[in-house]
Amino acid sequence: MLLLALVVFVPLLSINIVPMVHADPPFSLNSVPAATSEGNTVSLVLSANSAVPNTQYRFRFSVTDPAGKTAQTLANYTTAPGQDKFTLIVVYPSPSFQGSNTLVGQYNAKVDELWPTASPSIAGTSFILTITDSSSYQRTQTVLIQASGYSASESVTVTIRTQSTSTLVFSQNVPATGTGIVATSWKTPRNATIDTYIVTLTGTSTVKNPADSQPFSLGPAIMIVSSITSVKSVYQRTETMSFFFQPNYPDGSIPSTGVALLNLAGPGNTVTLTATYDSASQTFDASYQTSLDNQTGTWTASLGGHAYSDAYGNNGPGTIVSTAPLLATIPLTVIVTTNSTIAVGQQLTFNANVTYPDGTVFQPGTVKAYLLYSGTPTINDTVPVVFDTSLRLWIGTYTVRPSDTGGLWSLVVTASDSPTPPNTGSATRAITVQNASGGSASFPLYYFGIIAALLALLLVAVFFAFRRRKVTHARLKIDLDAVRSEAGRIESTDFFKSVKDQVAKEKDDK
Numbered sequence: 001m002l003l004l005a006l007v008v009f010v011p012l013l014s015i016n017i018v019p020m021v022h023a024d025p026p027f028s029l030n031s032v033p034a035a036t037s038e039g040n041t042v043s044l045v046l047s048a049n050s051a052v053p054n055t056q057y058r059f060r061f062s063v064t065d066p067a068g069k070t071a072q073t074l075a076n077y078t079t080a081p082g083q084d085k086f087t088l089i090v091v092y093p094s095p096s097f098q099g100s101n102t103l104v105g106q107y108n109a110k111v112d113e114l115w116p117t118a119s120p121s122i123a124g125t126s127f128i129l130t131i132t133d134s135s136s137y138q139r140t141q142t143v144l145i146q147a148s149g150y151s152a153s154e155s156v157t158v159t160i161r162t163q164s165t166s167t168l169v170f171s172q173n174v175p176a177t178g179t180g181i182v183a184t185s186w187k188t189p190r191n192a193t194i195d196t197y198i199v200t201l202t203g204t205s206t207v208k209n210p211a212d213s214q215p216f217s218l219g220p221a222i223m224i225v226s227s228i229t230s231v232k233s234v235y236q237r238t239e240t241m242s243f244f245f246q247p248n249y250p251d252g253s254i255p256s257t258g259v260a261l262l263n264l265a266g267p268g269n270t271v272t273l274t275a276t277y278d279s280a281s282q283t284f285d286a287s288y289q290t291s292l293d294n295q296t297g298t299w300t301a302s303l304g305g306h307a308y309s310d311a312y313g314n315n316g317p318g319t320i321v322s323t324a325p326l327l328a329t330i331p332l333t334v335i336v337t338t339n340s341t342i343a344v345g346q347q348l349t350f351n352a353n354v355t356y357p358d359g360t361v362f363q364p365g366t367v368k369a370y371l372l373y374s375g376t377p378t379i380n381d382t383v384p385v386v387f388d389t390s391l392r393l394w395i396g397t398y399t400v401r402p403s404d405t406g407g408l409w410s411l412v413v414t415a416s417d418s419p420t421p422p423n424t425g426s427a428t429r430a431i432t433v434q435n436a437s438g439g440s441a442s443f444p445l446y447y448f449g450i451i452a453a454l455l456a457l458l459l460v461a462v463f464f465a466f467r468r469r470k471v472t473h474a475r476l477k478i479d480l481d482a483v484r485s486e487a488g489r490i491e492s493t494d495f496f497k498s499v500k501d502q503v504a505k506e507k508d509d510k
Contacts, residue, residue, distance in 0.1 A: 026050040029111050029123035038102055038129050038212070039148030039181055046075075046088040046111055046123060054081045058115035059122075061090050063099050064108045066210055071099030074114075102149025102180075104131050104212055131214050132199060139221040139314055140249040143186045145199060150176035150206045158184050163196040163215060176203075190249060191312040192218055223247040223255070223316025228262070228303055228323045235299075236330040237290050237423060238358060243301045243323065244283040245275070247308055247316060254282050258310035262286045266299035266327060273301070275308075284308070290327060292356075293419040300324045330357055332415045332425025343434040344400050352385070352394040354415045354425065361392050365417035369396045371431070372410045379405065385413070406435035 032043045044061060051057070056078040064070045073096050077088045092109070093099040110124040133144040143160070150156055153175050160170035170186045177183075182201060201212035224247065231242040243262060247255055260275040275286035286301075302322035309315040338350030350369070354362035367387070373379035385396040394413075409431040416422040 025123070027111065027113070027123040029109065029125045031109060031125050031127035033127070035128040035130060037133060037144075037146040038104060038131055039146065039179075040101065040129070041094065042092050042101075042107075042127050044090050044092055044109055044111075044125070046090075048077075048086050048088075051079050051084050051086055052116070053079050053083050055079050055116055057113070059088065060112040060114055061092075061097065062110050062112070063092050063097075065100045066103045066105030066107065067100070069100065071097060073097040100149075101129060102147075103208060103210060104129055104147070104214055105210055131201060131212050132216050134216065136217040136219065137188060138219055138250045139188050139190050139192050139312070140251040140253060141188055141221075142251070143188065143199070143216065144183075145185060145201075146181065146183045147201045147212045148179075148181050149208065150180040150182055150203050152176060152178045152180060154180075154206060155204050156182045156206075157202045158182070158199070159202075160186055160197050160199045162193055163198055165195075167193070169193075169197070187251075188218060190221060190253075190255075190310070190314060194219055194313075220312075221249050221314035221316075222318050223249065223308055223310070223314055225303060225308065225317035225321050228301055228321050230301065230323045230325040232325060234326045234328055235290060236328050236357070237292055237294055237296070237419075238330060238356065239290055241288045241290060241299065241301075241325065241327075242285065243273070243275070243287070244278070244281065244285045245303060245321070246283045247310075249314065255310045255314075256282070257312075258284075258308060258314075260284050260286075260303060260308035262301050262303055262307070264288055264299060264301045267295040267297045269294060275303075292330075292417065292423065294327060295419075296327050296329055296421060298324050299327050329419075329421055329423045332356065332362055332417075332423055334413055334415055334425045334427035336411065336413050336427045336429050338411060338429055338431070340430065341432045341434065342400050344402050344404070346400055348398040348400065348411075348431065350396050350411060350413075350429070351388075351391070352396070352413045352415075352427070353392075354394060356423075362415055362417070363387055363392075365415060365422075367394045367413065367415045369414075370412045371398060372412060373405055373407065373433075374410070375405060375407055377405075379409075383411075400433055400435065402435065404433055404435055406433050409433050 026049055028047045028049070030045045030047070032045060036042065046059065048057070056076065058074065058076050060072055060074055062070055062072045071093070073090060075088055075090050077086055079086060090097055093101050106126055106128050108124070108126045110121050113119040113122045131145055131147045137143055145158060147156070156174050156176055158170070158172050158174055159168060161168050169192070172184055174182050174184050196215050196217050198213060198215050225245050228243055228245045235241050241264070249255065256277055256279070258277065262273040262275055264271050264273055271288060273286035273288055275284040278285045300322055302320055303317065304320050305318060306315045308317070333355045335353045336350055339348060342348045352367060354367060356362060367385050369383035369385045371379070371381040371383055381398070383396045383398045385394050388395050411429045411431050412426065414424070414426040416424045
């Protein structure tokens with residue numbers, strides 16, 4: 001009983017464990033091309049995947065046309081030693097494969113193996129002969145028509161009608177060539193009816209069965225938009241962003257009607273723009289007026305799939321196209337008017353005209369002014385500034401103090417508004433402060449001390465000269481009179497007078 005169980009169950013277990021392997025069929029048949037116009041040839045390609053090496057094969061190829069007639073031909077192939085795969089090609093029709101290629105419709109092909117084994121229908125395929133170069137078209141594309149099998153120079157009438165209403169849209173009498181080929185074309189208009197169309201060829205003497213008649217579909221044109229162009233790569237706030245694009249029909253022509261919706265997305269802001277046709281540039285244009293508070297950064301203008309449509313329902317593009325310019329802050333123009341020289345105790349008055357690039361006066365925002373001295377010690381004084389609504393100017397005042405260091409100062413005026421980041425601007429003017437004392441001792445007293453010291457030295461020198469030379473009292477008197485005369489002359493000079501006036505002025509200030 002154990003032996004019987006092993007005999008029964010072991011084969012079943014092996015079947016369940018070993019995976020099934022699906023091998024490729026030993027032969028396959030393909031037609032190249034699978035569809036072509038009447039009068040053209042088709043290659044039938046037989047592929048062998050598990051051939052026997054060093055063996056002669058014989059096959060029979062058969063093709064049945066749309067009228068039910070079958071044509072056949074024989075073909076041989078001998079494999080080389082070690083060769084287990086091969087490809088055999090026959091051409092239909094050809095001198096050795098007499099058959100029809102003048103009828104529209106489906107042709108069925110098969111292959112029978114005759115040697116080394118007799119195996120019927122080892123492979124099969126089909127192909128189609130048409131009288132148009134495609135089964136579907138878009139508006140503006142051209143329908144190419146070709147048929148064969150007519151008498152030389154025979155007049156053939158070619159018509160195209162809509163299937164739904166039988167409306168005639170194309171009619172032409174075409175003479176056949178010397179080989180019986182009839183060829184013509186129909187350029188579909190951009191406003192053609194969306195429908196299935198029937199193209200029919202009727203000869204004056206040739207009658208075909210089936211007749212040369214074939215349907216094809218016509219749909220809306222898918223517009224081609226290769227790119228969107230921004231007039232500038234960088235815009236400043238308050239400038240107008242401008243975009244344009246040029247759609248094309250499948251035949252490359254340019255539309256002059258329609259409208260498109262562009263999506264413009266910036267940091268924290270998204271708007272929809274309408275693009276309309278500009279006859280001068282033959283483009284569709286859209287624009288956006290930026291504002292002072294628009295956030296800076298990358299702004300992306302995109303045209304979505306099928307966001308453009310012409311007056312006839314043709315639309316596009318098939319995929320999204322976009323462009324991404326930058327938005328930057330705008331520079332404020334600051335013009336400062338003031339005196340270039342100021343003395344101690346005097347008041348420095350200045351005004352600042354602050355404007356945007358378009359000339360708008362800057363009012364809501366912040367304007368600051370500073371008086372800077374870069375010497376030793378450095379000084380940075382803030383000057384209060386207010387906006388004068390009547391003058392439309394920013395006004396500031398500053399009184400030079402005795403402690404302010406004399407020399408070359410800088411008046412700096414800055415302006416900034418509230419957006420993030422703010423729009424800014426600045427201006428600098430050179431100011432000369434007249435205060436030679438540097439803010440410690442007064443200028444006149446300093447020079448008065450020098451003059452007094454010089455006079456004292458002069459008196460001492462005279463005294464010692466008198467003792468060395470033992471001059472008489474009269475001569476000393478004369479010398480003293482000379483000293484007094486020289487001192488009086490010095491005191492009467494303009495410089496000494498200005499020193500006395502400055503000393504008196506400082507006493508009055510105290």
